[in-house]
Structure formats: C-alpha cells, structure tokens
Amino acid sequence: MHERLSFHIKRDSVIHRLNPLTKLVLILALILIAFTFPWYWAPHFLLLLAIIPLGILGRVFPEFFKTATRLILPAASFLFLMQAFFQPIGEDVIFKFYFLDITQESLMFAFRNAMRVFVMVSAFTLFLLTTHPSELMSDLTRRGLPPQFAYVIISTLQILPQMQAKAQTIIAAQRSRGLDTESTFLKRAGSVLPLVGPLVFGSLVEVEERAIAIEARGFTSKNVKTSLYEIPDPSFDKFIRWSLLGLVILSIAANLWPS
Amino acid sequence: MxxxxxxxxxxxxxxxxxxxxxxxxxxxxxxxxxxxxxxxxxxxxxxxxxxxxxxxxxxxxxxxxxxxxxxxxxxxxxVGYVFQNPDEQLFSRDVLTEVTFGPKNLGYAKEKIDELVQRALSLTELNDKTETNPYDLSPTWRKMVALASIIAMDxxxxxxxxxxxxxxxxxxxxxxxxxxxxxxxxxxxxxxxxxxxxxxxxxxxxxxxxxxxxxxxxxxxxxxxxxxxxxxxxxxxxxxxxxxxxxxxxxxxxxxxxxxxxxx
Amino acid sequence: MAFVNLQNVTYQYPLTKTPALQNINLQVDEGEFVAVVGPNGAGKSTLCYALAGFVPHFFKGEISGTIEVAGKESSKSTLDEWVLNVGLAFQNPFNQISGAKYTVFEEIAFGLENIGVPREEMKSRVEDAMALTGIRDLADRSPYSLSGGQQQRVALTSILVMRPRLLVLDEPTSQMDPIGTREVFGTIRKMAEDGMTVVLVEHKMEWIAQFADRVVALKDGSILLEGKPGEVLTSDLLAENGFGSSRYTSTAREAKKRGLWRKENLPVTLDEAVEGFALTLPFSSPKGAPRGRGESGK
Missing domain, CATH: 3.40.50.300 (P-loop containing nucleotide triphosphate hydrolases)
Structure with a gap:
C-alpha cells in the first residue's frame, strides 16, 4: 500500500515554518511576476535567484532537483519545441524544416514561455514539498474557506493514489480469471470493461458509504469548527505577504506601462 | 497438482x-x-x-x-483465486455472463464451458439467479457469484x-x-x-x-x-x-x- | 422512559417493493448492551441506520412510527444534531476513512474538529480513545496503509472519540483476527459499563453470549425474538429459521437428541458447555478457565 499520499516532506526549515498562506502568496507572486514583468530574462532570474535559493533554504533541494529534471524539464522542453515550430512570427528565418520556418523571434518567444511554465511548475513543486495539505486547509478554513470546499480539495488529492491502488487490485483479480492484460493492444482494448466496471460501481458504493461515515462524524455540524493544528501567523508573515503583493502590483504596472 | x-x-x-x-x-x-x-x-x-x-x-x-x-x-x-471482496471482480450485466468469463478466457470448447458454468452455478445455488445483474444481488450472493466464477474455471x-x-x-x-x-x-x-x-x-x-x-x-x-x-x-x-x-x-x-x- | 425507544417503525427504501423494517418495537435502557442477530437481508443494517438517523434523513424512503433516542425524536431532529448523540460504525472500514486526513491521529480527530472541540481537549481525547482500542502505535501511519482489521479499529476509535451516548455498530470486527475481536468486544463492554448504550450487529454468537445484556433476533425486517442471550441464542425457533449458533449450542442440541446432554437449557458459552457436559462425563475433571481476557465473560 502507499504510505505516502502527499508530496510533502516533513523537515524543519524556515520555509516549512512559514504560514501556509504566506507560501501560497509567495508562489503565486513568483508566477505572476514571471508572466507579467516586461523583461525578457525575468523568469530566468526568478528561477536562479528566488526558487532555487528557496529550495535550498527549505532543505528540499535534492527532491526539488529530482522533480525539476525528471518531470518539469521534459514538459517545458516539449512546450518549447511546439511553440518554436508552430508560432508563425518574425521574419528572420534561421532554418527550414520541411514546410516549417524557424525564426529567431519564434525561438525567443518559445524559450521565454517555456521558462515561464518552468517557473510556474517549479514554484508549485516547492510549495507542495514544504507545505502539508492538512495545514494549508486548516489555515484556509480558519480564514473563512468553507470546510466542504477544503474537504473536496484534500480528498481529491488523496483519491488518485487510492484509485490507482484499487485499479491494481481489480487488474489482479481479472488476470487471476485468465484475462490477458499483457499481450496485444487489441486484446487489451477488449479487456477494458472488466477493469472499469468494478472501478465505477465500487466508487458509487464507496461515495455513499463515505458520505454516511463523515456525516456520522459531524461533518455538517453547525458548530464552529476547530483544528487539530495550531498554525502560527506572526506579523513577519503578514509583512512578507503585503510586500509580495506590492511587488506583483509593480510588475503588472510595469507590464501595462506604455513603452 | x-x-x-x-x-x-x-x-x-x-x-x-x-x-x-x-x-x-x-x-x-x-x-x-x-x-x-x-x-x-x-x-x-x-x-x-x-x-x-x-x-x-x-x-x-x-x-x-x-x-x-x-x-x-x-x-x-x-490456479483459481477468489478475492476477498467480490466488488473488485464482478462487472457483467448478468450472473451467467459473469460466471462464463473465466472459462472463456481459458479457451475451453463451448460445450465444456456450458457444462462447467452449470456445475459452478448449481454448486453455489445460483441456478435461479442467472439473469440477475450481480449488483442487484445482496453482498452475500455477490460473494457466491465470485465463488462460482472461479469454480467454473475448473x-x-x-x-x-x-x-x-x-x-x-x-x-x-x-x-x-x-x-x-x-x-x-x-x-x-x-x-x-x-x-x-x-x-x-x-x-x-x-x-x-x-x-x-x-x-x-x-x-x-x-x-x-x-x-x-x-x-x-x-x-x-x-x-x-x-x-x-x-x-x-x-x-x-x-x-x-x-x-x-x-x-x- | 427507555433511552432508545422505537415504536411501530416500518420503513421502505426508495425504489423497493417490500419494507426493510416492519413494525419494529424496541426499547433499550441507558448503559444497556444489545446485540442484534439475523440472517443476511433481515434488516439489521437498516435498523442501525434508523437508530443513527440515516434512515430516513439520508436514504429518504417511506417511514412510519417513531424513533426516539435520549428523549429526542428523530423525525423532529436534523441529522447533524442527531449524530451528536448517536455514533455509527459499520462493516467496510476502507469506506469509513474520511479521505481528508494523512495520519491516523488526524483521522480520529476529524470528528472532533467538525463539532468544534477545543484543541487541547481534542488531543487528549484522541490519545485516550487510541489507548482504549490499542492503536497508539498506529498514530503516525496513513489510514490507507493499514490492514482491514487495523482500519476497523481506526473506524471504531473515530466514533468512540466522539463520546456518543448511543453507539451503533454494524459488524465492526468482521476483518479482525479472533483475539483482536475479543479485545474489541471487551472494550465495548467496558464502555457500556461506563454508561454508553450499545447496539451491535454481529454474527459471532459466542462473543454475544459473553458480552451482551440482551439479544434481538431479526428476520425479514421484523423482530422474531428478543430476550437474554442464553434464552434467545439457544431457542429452537432461531435454529429453525436459519440463524447461526455457537458450536456449543448446536453440538449440545444434537447431543440432547442422543441423550448426551442432560440439562434442560442448552449452552451458549464455553463455561456453560463445560458445566453441562461434565454431567455426561462423570469421570472427567473439568479444568478451570485457563486464560483471562474475557474468556470467562463479564
């Protein structure tokens, strides 16, 4: 069974200790600046001067590096190629590939967009690595987010590994009945129903029973909810959040400034 | 064996x-x-x-x-293996199809499949439920369908x-x-x-x-x-x-x- | 007046042709431990849902008669108020995991967060409940990584921690090993002695006889028989209606036919069986109950 259901890595660091909302604001600010600040190299600098140092400060750099190189880099590269090939801008053709023209402008454009996406996903990764989902939701609920909404978010985060585990059991059960899932594509296509059927029906039963189970534990109680975790929110955090907001406004303003 | x-x-x-x-x-x-x-x-x-x-x-x-x-x-x-939870196994629209699934996968001749299925259904006392959707049966009977579907594989x-x-x-x-x-x-x-x-x-x-x-x-x-x-x-x-x-x-x-x- | 009071309760699920419960009259006193037995499809789970307020509040359908717990009437109450008095745990432990929590400790605290228990009290209540059901060592595990039996303990603890006045349990130990089952029954028994009212659906007759105060036998949605465990579980009526029995009862019934059981009443527990069969075996020297842990009953 899956013991780890979240990306979160339990460590003690300055970043871990920040209020979850501060971290959320931080990554959103980084993303907004990367997309709005009207300087070509802005995303690159954010990555080098903000995200990587924050990862080191948060003591999650090895994990961050692993995710970045294995997951984010290939995705950003793919985006870069797509945009470079299919973005019909600019005159300065560098080379031709059959009917596709690669211009310097399209190359630059693609590169910046890929970097922006890289920054966005890296920032989120950093956030997930240093923030426990329960803490985030407790904090947001305390600030007025409806608990039902928080529940939906967390249970959705948890449902994927669960569905995966369940799908594996179902596949095991059907293979035990002689269903060949290892051979040709055609055969595999024919084996979809035996695999999907129990998954869907099982989920219907599960949803009903789970609704009963959480209702039995006061989920819709009108009492004011409390939280197991105390999530500190010192004035330092508030200061950071307001400063970040200021930076974002500056960045957007610079973007809109008629040049 | x-x-x-x-x-x-x-x-x-x-x-x-x-x-x-x-x-x-x-x-x-x-x-x-x-x-x-x-x-x-x-x-x-x-x-x-x-x-x-x-x-x-x-x-x-x-x-x-x-x-x-x-x-x-x-x-x-x-080796036939009946899982603990029948809900992880059953998918057909009726009991007969469900029980036939295993022996069919194993590639037996049609007459043999029919014979095996009938035997499995009577062993599990499901003869009068062959046309029922397994999910309309109680969990108890679903378990019997799961048993039958493996027994039929002979x-x-x-x-x-x-x-x-x-x-x-x-x-x-x-x-x-x-x-x-x-x-x-x-x-x-x-x-x-x-x-x-x-x-x-x-x-x-x-x-x-x-x-x-x-x-x-x-x-x-x-x-x-x-x-x-x-x-x-x-x-x-x-x-x-x-x-x-x-x-x-x-x-x-x-x-x-x-x-x-x-x-x- | 009884703590739990069901008067002429008849209930039919939506889209079904026959009632799942028919004219149920049942009274349970505060602190009483009542076991419900019956074949599959007898209406045991529906009775649990009715006590816990989910019938009819959650399932809808047609209901008549009145359901009262702790002086309140179900039809005049809302489900979220009702669950403050009545706790429910059922068979499938996997589906009882909230899905909102990452550790067993958080999972058990979930209900207390919902009803607004202050943080310090919450922590001590969770600790106490985990100690009671013997799952302290699971506190930091993910609920999803546990075995079925362990998950059942977590589900039970998650309800016990809410301190309901009426605890409704629908086969809470089906996936536990035998000694784990006995421990859990001992815990529930203790809760009843401390004043919690318990209604428990269970197939394991030997444990019922040892731990419950009273047994209700359901068949086809109606109460067939109710009374003391020793009387109900040994009655011929139950045997004729396809109810299970402990091996002590069924073997003594057969022995009686062959003249090997000389007492009037049939046994349900090991001690009763030893006592009775000792009469048949004049040369045997029955040994005393060797081990403790609920073996010799309450």
Missing part, C-alpha cells in the same frame, strides 16, 4: 518484509487452511501461487511450472481468501458444501480464514503463519489443539476443541461428530 515452495521471501516496496523464508509442499487434492493474525502474510503468500506477486528470492512451483516463468493469465489455467487448485467474512450461517454452510464438492473432485483447496471453527470443520491440514513465517503446519487435529502456540498469531482453537480440552478429553476434537463420539 503439487505446489512446492522453497525458501520464499518477499518484501513490499515500502520496505515491509512480508515473507521471511517459507518452505511448504502442498500435495494434489489437499484441503489446506491458512490462519494467522492480521498482517501475518497470508494473502501475500497465496498471491505468489498465481503469479500476482513475484518472489524476491526462493521459488514457487505449480506442478512443473515455475511461477516466475509464466504470466498470471497462463497460471490461471492451474482449475486443479482453488484459493479462497476469507470466504466467510460477513456471511450468515446459511451462506457459510453453502460455502462449506461447495468446498466439500471440490474435495470430492480431487481439487486442491487452499483457504485463508479467520473463522477457526469453519477451518476445523472443513480442512485436513492447517498452516498457521506469524510474521511472515510458518508457525505451525500439520494435520488439523494436531495443530488446532496447540492453544499456546496459536495464541502467538492471535488465533484461538476452535470452540469444540477448547470444550474438549476443558472436559479433559484425551484426544483433540475438531468438530461435532468427533466431539460426540469422544463423549459417548
């Missing part, structure tokens, strides 16, 4: 060492119950018999087949994982009856169970697992009387065995007949 396990070890990706060197031989036609506390490794062990899990080291032979060399689908011709070895959980007395009797029919046909039946009375009444041989190792293995009569050893794996002897012991009977009794004979 003989099952031969030699020094089988298995570790989960989480690092949990579930089987720590198990060696067993199960002869063709034996009726074996596997008992032991939650987490003792019972399900992990039987999932090696049809290739769902691969040994980290050691070997599992099903007849002349080494499970490492055959796919699960192929091993399904020799494998020489049949594994049941906790067949009596959540079943009422009538259904437990139906399951016991199906197992005794399989015994008469000479099949090997291996059952994981917490229901030690059910175990005592239907199985000749008992294997008690504890922490991934064989704690006890032998004829039910010898094993079930050893209350102190069984307690190590959170198992109590059967009710009548305990009664016999308290009454000071010389031999270990397992079931009603043995008990009544012993006190006559």
């Amino acid at each position: 003989k099952i031969e396990i030699k020094d089988l070890r298995f570790t989960f990706p989480t690092g949990l060492e579930a089987l720590k060197g198990i060696s067993l031989t199960i002869e063709a036609g034996e009726q074996v119950a596997i008992v032991g506390q939650n987490g003792a490794g019972k399900t992990t062990l039987v999932r090696h018999f049809n290739g769902l899990l691969q040994p980290a080291s050691g070997s599992v032979m099903i007849g002349d087949w080494d499970v490492k060399k055959y796919s699960v689908a192929k091993l399904a011709t020799r 494998t020489p070895i049949v594994i049941f994982d906790e067949p009596t959980t959540g079943q009422d007395a009538l259904n437990v009797a139906r399951i016991a009856n199906a197992i005794s029919e399989l015994r008469m046909e000479g099949k090997t039946v291996i059952t994981i169970t917490h229901d030690i009375d059910f175990c005592a009444e239907n199985f000749d041989r008992v294997i008690a697992l504890s922490n991934g190792q064989v704690l006890l293995d032998g004829p039910a009569r010898e094993i079930l009387g050893q209350d102190e050893v069984l307690a190590q794996t959170y198992v109590d002897p059967p009710q009548l065995t305990r009664l016999g012991k308290r009454l000071g009977l010389k031999e270990t009794v397992r079931n009603q007949e043995e008990f009544l004979k012993a006190i006559t």
